[in-house]
Amino acid sequence: xxxxxxxxxxxxxxxxxxxxxxxxxxxxxxxxxxxxxxxxxxxxxxxxxxxxxxxxxxxxxxxxxxxxxxxxxxxxxxxxxxxxxxxxxxxxxxxxxxxxxxxxxxxxxxxxxxxxxxxxxxxxxxxxxxxxxxxxxxxxxxxxxxxxxxxxxxxxxxxxxxxxxxxxxxxxxxxxxxxxxxxxxxxxxxxxxxxxxxxxxxxxxxxxxxxxxxxxxxxxxxxxxxxxxxxxxxxxxxxxxxxxxxxxxxxxxxxxxxxxxxxxxxxxxxxxxxxxxxxxxxxxxxxxxxxxxxxxxxxxxxxxxxxxxxxxxxxxxxxxxxxxxxxxxxxxxxxxxxxxxxxxxxxxxxxxxxxxxxxxxxxxxxxxxxxxxxxxxxxxxxxxxxxxxxxxxxxxxxxxxxxxxxxxxxxxxxxxxxxxxxxxxxxxxxxxxxxxxxxxxxxxxxxxxxxxxxxxxxxxxxxxxxxxxxxxxxxxxxxxxxxxxxxxxxxxxxxxxxxxxxxxxxxxxxxxxxxxxxxxxxxxxxxxxxxxxxxxxxxxxxxxxxxxxxxxxxxxxxxxxxxxxxxxxxxxxxx
Ligand code: ADP
Ligand code: MG
Numbered sequence: 001x002x003x004x005x006x007x008x009x010x011x012x013x014x015x016x017x018x019x020x021x022x023x024x025x026x027x028x029x030x031x032x033x034x035x036x037x038x039x040x041x042x043x044x045x046x047x048x049x050x051x052x053x054x055x056x057x058x059x060x061x062x063x064x065x066x067x068x069x070x071x072x073x074x075x076x077x078x079x080x081x082x083x084x085x086x087x088x089x090x091x092x093x094x095x096x097x098x099x100x101x102x103x104x105x106x107x108x109x110x111x112x113x114x115x116x117x118x119x120x121x122x123x124x125x126x127x128x129x130x131x132x133x134x135x136x137x138x139x140x141x142x143x144x145x146x147x148x149x150x151x152x153x154x155x156x157x158x159x160x161x162x163x164x165x166x167x168x169x170x171x172x173x174x175x176x177x178x179x180x181x182x183x184x185x186x187x188x189x190x191x192x193x194x195x196x197x198x199x200x201x202x203x204x205x206x207x208x209x210x211x212x213x214x215x216x217x218x219x220x221x222x223x224x225x226x227x228x229x230x231x232x233x234x235x236x237x238x239x240x241x242x243x244x245x246x247x248x249x250x251x252x253x254x255x256x257x258x259x260x261x262x263x264x265x266x267x268x269x270x271x272x273x274x275x276x277x278x279x280x281x282x283x284x285x286x287x288x289x290x291x292x293x294x295x296x297x298x299x300x301x302x303x304x305x306x307x308x309x310x311x312x313x314x315x316x317x318x319x320x321x322x323x324x325x326x327x328x329x330x331x332x333x334x335x336x337x338x339x340x341x342x343x344x345x346x347x348x349x350x351x352x353x354x355x356x357x358x359x360x361x362x363x364x365x366x367x368x369x370x371x372x373x374x375x376x377x378x379x380x381x382x383x384x385x386x387x388x389x390x391x392x393x394x395x396x397x398x399x400x401x402x403x404x405x406x407x408x409x410x411x412x413x414x415x416x417x418x419x420x421x422x423x424x425x426x427x428x429x430x431x432x433x434x435x436x437x438x439x440x441x442x443x444x445x446x447x448x449x450x451x452x453x454x455x456x457x458x459x460x461x462x463x464x465x466x467x468x469x470x471x472x473x474x475x476x477x478x479x480x481x482x483x484x485x486x487x488x489x490x491x492x493x494x495x496x497x498x499x500x501x502x503x504x505x506x507x508x509x510x511x512x513x514x515x516x517x518x519x520x521x522x523x524x525x526x527x528x529x530x531x532x533x534x535x536x537x538x539x540x541x542x543x544x545x546x547x548x549x550x551x552x553x554x555x556x557x558x559x560x561x562x563x564x565x566x567x568x569x570x571x572x573x574x575x
Contacts, residue, residue: 009104009128012074013153016101018302022160023050023149024169025303026106029098030144031177034058035184035257036079036091037142040200044174045189049166050149051157057143062114065121069131071110072123074100088293092258097302103127105156106149112142127152164459171195171451172249173259175211179286180254182207188451194476195451204237204286212250213448213477216284219243223287223326232291232315234322238269239284241327244277246502246519250284255291258298261305265289268316272323279555280518287319379432388545393537400528402537409564413541415532417553419525422543423487424554427517431466437486438468445481446474447494453501454479464500467516471497487524496523518554 006014020026027044034042037060045055063071070076077096080086086094102108103125113120120138125131150157160166167190178186178198185200198210208217220237239250251266252259269285270277277283297308309315391404391411402413430436449457454473457464464471468485481497488496499519526532532540544550544559553559569575 012100012104015074015097016104017156019097019101020105020149021303022169023054023166024173026050026054026102026146026149027056027170028173028303029093029102030054030056030146031174032092033098033144034060034142035177035181036093037061039141039184041185041187043187043189044170046167046170047191049163050146050170051160051163051166053145053147054149054170055143055145057141059139059141062117062120062140062142063110063112064114064117065112065133068110068112068121068123068133072099072103072108072125072131076100086299089298090256090293092304095299095302095304102146105153106151107147109145109147110142111136111138113138113140115140162459164455168452168455168459171455175450175452176252176259178207179204179211179252180257180259180288186210190451190455195454208237208286212284212450215448216243220284220286221326221329223322230314230318231295231311232289232318234287234289234318236285236287238272238287238323238326241273241277241283243284244273244281245284246280246282246499248282250282250502252286253289254287255289255296255298255307256293257288258304258307260307262307264312264316265319268319269323272320272327278522285323287323289315289319291315379429388547388550390545391541393534393541396532396537398529399531402532402541404541409562409566409568411560411562413544413560414528414553414558415530415537415540416525416528417557418540418544418550418559420521420553420555421547421550421559422540423524424517424521425547425549426487427467427485427520431517434466436466436468438470438483439486439489440470440483441481445493447471447479447481447497448477449473449479449498449501451477453498456501460501467500467520469497469500485520485524488520492523496520499523521554 019029023046027046027050031042031044034056037058039058039060041059043055043057045053045057047053067078073096075096076099077094079091079094079096080089099108099110104127107127108125109122110125111120111122117140120136122134122136122138123131124133150160171188171190174186174188174196178184178196182198182204183200183202184198186196186198187194188196196210198207205217205220208220216239219240219242221240222235223238224235248266251269253262253265253269254260269283269287273283291309295310297310298304300306300308388411389406389408391406391413394403394405396402396415397412400415402415402418404411404413454477457471457473457479461472468483469481470483471479471481474480481493484493484497496519500516526540551559566575
């Protein structure tokens, strides 16, 4: 074929593909336009996950009738005047691509009334048909309705997921912007039902209540980097270590109010939690970075989700320091926290011998003995059994460790880690057999859930049931729990359910069922600090003896430390 310049409608469709990937991209662009228009209220309504229709209405500046059609021309924008402006973008939009891209792949209707005008106009655009412009009545502001997305592009439509997962992507976008702009009142309606509403009070914590619930919001610690000399100002809210989550999607980052995805900066946040969170746990954080516009290039990605910093190292450091400072100020005791059991080796190398059975130096991967990543249903032990000898319980120390004696000396067992190991293997077995052990609740428990979690509960009824949860959505922002895995009964049910839902939500990376088993085990396991009866200690050590991989908990921490009779003899000068 000869080389030709593509006709404009084909070029437009190709370009649209970069901006409009799925319904949530439409929501993102329209919400950004509303914010740029100075809206104080934004209402987002989606039907069937945005596959049927999406409407975003705002009370912002509106658009003059004479400019309505121009707004849909490619590279038409009111936000940049010349080349130089591109180096200091402060608005969310600037490429002039969103509206034309949406109009290239859907039917669009825009109604707008500029402030100071007493009439509104409606523009209707259907691909490949003439535009229709008419007068109408409407409040000041703009409302854009998008219908039949990708209707003419069956190939694109095929790539969309179920309405439920598109809904959760939309909810995520709105949640992020609601967190970024607490002074704006956001309302999200899903299939006619209100799923999220922020008060628009200007207080970040209020917005957080609407998105993550009151408990989480109340626990959050304030971040402010207090480095006036720094070019990067960081403020926001971060969760204390005890409100950690199983997924990374709870780290929301904004640069000059733009929601961004940046692995390195997310990593800076996680780094700040070093030593405070267990493997596999991630923080909740909402961080606003204020950077001089010339220090950041926002024009590197069509959806503007990625940005480039002139000095990324400086941003990384500022974020890490700000978060760490907030954590230490908010929870000083945690600073000296988990050294994961093995520090004894460093301080008293002669006394402790871990190597014999605990194999600390060759610690197994985080989930020792779990099935392969392909999810093949083999029984648990992929590694040879490290069976323990029979142990005799001597007593408990500090309500945390069980002192036992075996043929080769003393074994000090971490009761929580050991119980986690036992439960983890049991969950696997039960699920393999398809017989989850569940316990009905006499009184159903009502739980506060985020809109996203609520969607999940409806969508994931089956896998939830497979693990022993009987749970269903109940009204707005809540669900009821009627039964749960038996081993969770009596534990922190709320936290466990929230985490379970996070795990179900996370996609990719390893075997989801495995992380679920880890989380269930961790929640159901007896806590450190709980006094156990001799009978309970015996039972636990007996179960541990029967485990396939008794020496580590599912996260890879040791379950016990071994002090051999030989080592004791040496220490006492008997040898
Ligand atoms: P961009 O946001 O990059 O400028 P868009 O295609 O998203 O490009 O929008 C084109 C123009 O239409 C904007 O520059 C703005 O002037 C106008 N516009 C779009 N949405 C709104 C809105 N909700 N309120 C006021 N003006 C809007
Ligand atoms: Mg825009």
